[in-house]
Amino acid sequence: MQKRALIDRIIDPSETTLAWLLLTPAIVFILLIVAYPVLSLIVNSFFDIRLSRGVPVRFVGFENYLAALNDAMFWRAVKNTLIITFVTVPGALVVGLGLAMLANMPFKYRGLIRLSLLLPWALPLAFVGLIFAWFFHSEYGIFNDIIRRIATLMPSLGWEPQIWFNSPSLTMMAICIATVWKTSSFMALILLAGLQTIPASLYEAAEVDGASRWTQFVEITLPLLIPSMLIALIFRTLTAIQSFDIPFSMPGPGEEAQTLAMYIQLNSVDYLDLGYSSALAVFMFMLSMATTFVYLRYVRGGRD
Numbered sequence: 001m002q003k004r005a006l007i008d009r010i011i012d013p014s015e016t017t018l019a020w021l022l023l024t025p026a027i028v029f030i031l032l033i034v035a036y037p038v039l040s041l042i043v044n045s046f047f048d049i050r051l052s053r054g055v056p057v058r059f060v061g062f063e064n065y066l067a068a069l070n071d072a073m074f075w076r077a078v079k080n081t082l083i084i085t086f087v088t089v090p091g092a093l094v095v096g097l098g099l100a101m102l103a104n105m106p107f108k109y110r111g112l113i114r115l116s117l118l119l120p121w122a123l124p125l126a127f128v129g130l131i132f133a134w135f136f137h138s139e140y141g142i143f144n145d146i147i148r149r150i151a152t153l154m155p156s157l158g159w160e161p162q163i164w165f166n167s168p169s170l171t172m173m174a175i176c177i178a179t180v181w182k183t184s185s186f187m188a189l190i191l192l193a194g195l196q197t198i199p200a201s202l203y204e205a206a207e208v209d210g211a212s213r214w215t216q217f218v219e220i221t222l223p224l225l226i227p228s229m230l231i232a233l234i235f236r237t238l239t240a241i242q243s244f245d246i247p248f249s250m251p252g253p254g255e256e257a258q259t260l261a262m263y264i265q266l267n268s269v270d271y272l273d274l275g276y277s278s279a280l281a282v283f284m285f286m287l288s289m290a291t292t293f294v295y296l297r298y299v300r301g302g303r304d
Contacts, residue, residue, distance in 0.1 A: 038285065044278040051272035064279035073255055074280065077263040083172055084179060084247075084259065085240040091180040092236055093229065096187025101221075103188065104195045114192070120185040129249025132178035136164040136250075168256035175247050175257065182246065183239070187232045194228025195221070234295045241288050260284050 048060045068074045103113045120128070135142045144161035151159045164170045198221065206216045244261035258266075264284065268277035 041278050041281055041285070044274055045282050047275045049274040051274065060275070064276045067276060068279055068283060073258070073263060076255065077258050077260045080172065080257060081241060081243060081260040084176060084243050085237060087176045088179040088183065089233065089236050089240050091176070092183040092187045093233065095180060095184035096232070097191055099184060099188035100191035100195055103192050117185045117188050120182050121189065123182070125182065125245030126249045128178055128182045129246040132174060133250045136174045138163040165251045171250070171252035171257040175250060178246050178250065179243065183236055187236060190232040191225060191228055194225045198224050230295060230298070234292060237291050238288050241284065241291065
């Protein structure tokens with residue numbers, strides 16, 4: 001009887017059984033590509049795995065984490081990563097919102113504006129870094145050429161061409177400008193989708209009541225756009241914390257402009273210290289999870 005009941009359940013499953021049958025492949029796939037690598041990373045962080053020395057792997061406990069906390073280069077990389085995050089995420093949001101508003105306006109050629117939003121988003125990150133490395137070149141870069149022309153027209157400003165990649169602050173500025181240009185299109189695409197969900201009748205009613213454009217933007221657009229903004233901010237913040245391609249592709253003053261992802265790559269690929277680099281990667285994972293938790297807590301608080 002039990003075998004017959006099992007056969008009947010397989011042939012005609014209940015909703016719960018059918019749901020688990022459909023979800024099982026996705027759960028297994030997620031465990032293989034997400035849970036297993038993360039667990040392996042955490043396990044490796046408790047071992048001394050230095051492939052360059054040719055010594056056996058040994059358990060060291062929290063030594064790698066303590067070494068990171070006492071590592072000045074680690075804290076410098078964290079600082080640079082946070083600078084990029086706190087500068088480029090709001091910058092990309094503001095620029096992306098402006099681009100989304102422009103692409104949502106009812107004019108003849110807005111299709112071209114929407115198409116142009118895809119171009120920065122479609123370019124590889126390393127390619128963007130190389131492009132802006134040329135833009136900021138001290139001799140033939142576009143930015144220095146603009147500064148020279150402005151200095152010729154208005155010498156009272158005292159502007160002079162800069163050697164951008166000889167200074168940590170100027171290098172970080174160049175990295176942030178390139179990152180905002182690259183990522184603002186992604187923000188714009190998400191915000192544009194959010195703008196198109198706002199009913200036009202709300203704006204028509206506001207115009208009848210005599211509300212100005214600014215009042216409509218503040219009272220209608222921004223409140224209804226907050227869910228889309230939060231989604232865009234979550235993805236943009238996580239990618240900002242993992243910044244690697246653009247800073248790596250742009251020349252700079254060595255360790256002074258190194259991000260956390262670059263420092264992990266240095267220890268894992270160049271120094272072959274897999275245990276220490278795993279501990280650094282765990283720190284990055286914890287920072288990403290903490291950021292996601294803050295956003296999700298805000299979303300849940302907004303719903304409540």
